[in-house]
Amino acid sequence: MKSKKLSQVYDPEKFKEFGHELVDLLSQHLEEANHEDTLVHQWKSPAERLEFWQQYELDKNSPKTFFQDILKGSVNIHHANYMGHQVSPPAPLGALASLMSSTLNNGMAIYEMGAAGTAIEKIVIDDLNKRIGYDINSSDGYITHGGTLANLTALLSARRAMVEADIWEEGNTEKLGIMVSSEAHYCVDRAVRIMGMGSAGMIKIPVGENYTMKTELLNEYYEKAKSEGIRVIAVVGSAPSTSTGMYDDLGAIADFCEDKKLWFHVDGAHGGAAIFSEKYKHYLKGIHKADSVVIDGHKMLMTPTIMTFLLFKDKNHSYATFSQKAQYLLSKTEEEQWYNIAIKSFECTKRMMSIQFYILLKFYGEEIFEEYVTTLYDLGKELASIISQRNDFELALEPDTNIVCFRYNPQGKTQDELNELNKRLRSDLLEQGKFYIVQTTLNGNVFMRTTIMNPKTTSKNFNLLLDEIEGLV
Ligand SMILES: Cc1ncc(COP(=O)(O)O)c(C=O)c1O
Incomplete structure (x- = not known):
């Protein structure tokens, strides 16, 4: 290589040296996550952070200080006091597989560009499909x-399967609609609008006191849409919804879809992983009837961000979603080619994500996922019980999962005062850095929201969190 700089870039010895430095630092980071006095994050405002990185000078001999500064500026998801958004503390072995994926950079659009990852992807898809209760000979799916993106793709598949007209060629020729709980994740709303269905096509079914879809209203909303000239093509069940972590009654939605011949999609981004838990898989009763299911690996299956399983009961639907031809890549687009994933997926280039999950499955056995999900859901119930026993704290509702919402609610305050107080307390907590939790709005009121993602979190962390909140009052 003529260029000295380029040969430095690709020097295997330097890779080894820098890699060892990084792994040593990350290992120390994991170790420190267990120390009580370690902060979950060091809060700085966006403007301060921007200025820091704008003025950043790097030692040209080693990237070590850069690695250290990234650690200092990032939230520590492996900390037992991290109870924020639904992102798992990735299993370090999965993270190493992810490093492998980044280094090999096999694009995974076609088999030739990702042979190992493609074969492994089929194995893990079949494994999940079997757990859902699909026939693995006729089901399919891929990682996205x-x-x-997975929810958007599933709804595109639904439209492809349900509508006779060739929307791919002609655009929408009639008014279409999707029915979904008013508590569903906002990405479903986005998908509906991206698909050109507009506000009218986003049919939100109200929720009951437990924040799950009132399935007894499905028929009424369906008939109303019909009378307004909207053809409902699918119903989305949340398993669970994001804010409160409560599962819709999938069995009831499945029966309704069967009756009306609609596509049934399950957004199990968070809690589809409960298929691994003997104790909690009852929440997913009826999931085997779904036409499509989404399960995030980076939420409840301990993989690094980002990887999602998109599963189809009928493999033909998986192949039919995108009929656009890319002949230079795919020799026979119409033919079933499980090993050329770009036929089915939105993406062309795709990370080799399957290995992040497969290594955990193979190395630790699938019981590791059972333990993870069951432990975290159990912890959610434990936190709820602790909150219920504390004066001045109000549990929003008994949780199904590891998502627990509550607020500080001393006597004698108006709703407005409580909203202001809880907003302020959450913000102070964030700046102080000992805990990381988030906030949500339920029935127009501000609640603190925790998602227990770390199996090492215990009742001691829960009590310390509540003490800390009280201390900030
Ligand atoms: C129910 C649900 N669906 C979809 C999503 C979006 O998933 P992702 O963040 O992997 O795009 C989330 C994220 O929180 C979710 O909770």
Whole structure:
């Protein structure tokens, strides 16, 4: 290589040296996550952070200080006091597989560009499909970049399967609609609008006191849409919804879809992983009837961000979604080619994500996922019980999962005062850095929201969190 710089870039010895430095730092980071006095994150405002990185000078001999500064500026998801958004503390072995994926950079659009990852992807898809209760000879699926994209793709598949007209060629020729709980993740709303169905096509079914879809209203909303000239093509069940972590009654939605001949999609981005839990898989009763299911690996299956399983009961639907031809890549687009994933997926280039999950499955056995999901859901119930026993704290509702919402609610305050107080307390907590939790709005009121993602979190962390909140009052 003529260029000295380029040969430095690709020097295997330097890779080894820098890699060892990084792994040593990450290992220390994991170790420190267990120390009580370690902060979950060091809060700085966006403007301060921007200025820091704008003025950043790097030692040209080693990237070590850069690695250290990234660690200092990032939230520590492996910390037992991290109870924020639904992102798992990735299993370090999965993270190493992810490093492998980044280094090999096999694009995975076609088999030739990702042979190992493609074969492994089929194995893990079949494994999940079997757990869902699909026939693995007729079902299919693939791994895609996130629940948002997976939900959009599933709804595109639904439209392809349900509508006779060739929308791919002609655009929408009639008014279409999707029915979904008013508590569903916002990405479903986005998908509906991306698909050109507009506000009218996003039919939100109200929720009951437990924040799950009132399935007894499905028929009424369906008939109303029909009378307004909207053809409902699918119903989305949340398993669970994001804010409160409560599962819709999938069995009831399945029966309704069967009766009306609609596509049934399950957004199990968070809690589809309960298929691994003997104790909690009852929440997913009826999932085997779904036409499509989404399950995020980076939420409840301990993989690094980002990887999502998109599963189809009938493999023909998986192949039919995108009929656009890319002949230079795919020799026979119409033919079933499980090993050329770009035929089915939105993406062309795709990370080799399957290995992040497969290594955990093979190395630790599938019971590791059972343990993870069951432990976290159990912890959710434990936190709820602790909150219920504390004066001045109000549990929003008994949780199904590891998502627990509550607020500080001393006597004698108006709703407005409580909203202001809880917003302020959450913000102070964030700046102080000992805990990381988020907030949500339920029935117009502000609640603190925790998602227990770390199996090492215990009742001690829960009590310390509540003490800390009280201390900030
Ligand atoms: C129920 C649900 N669906 C979809 C998503 C979006 O998934 P992703 O963040 O992987 O795009 C989320 C994320 O929180 C979710 O909770």
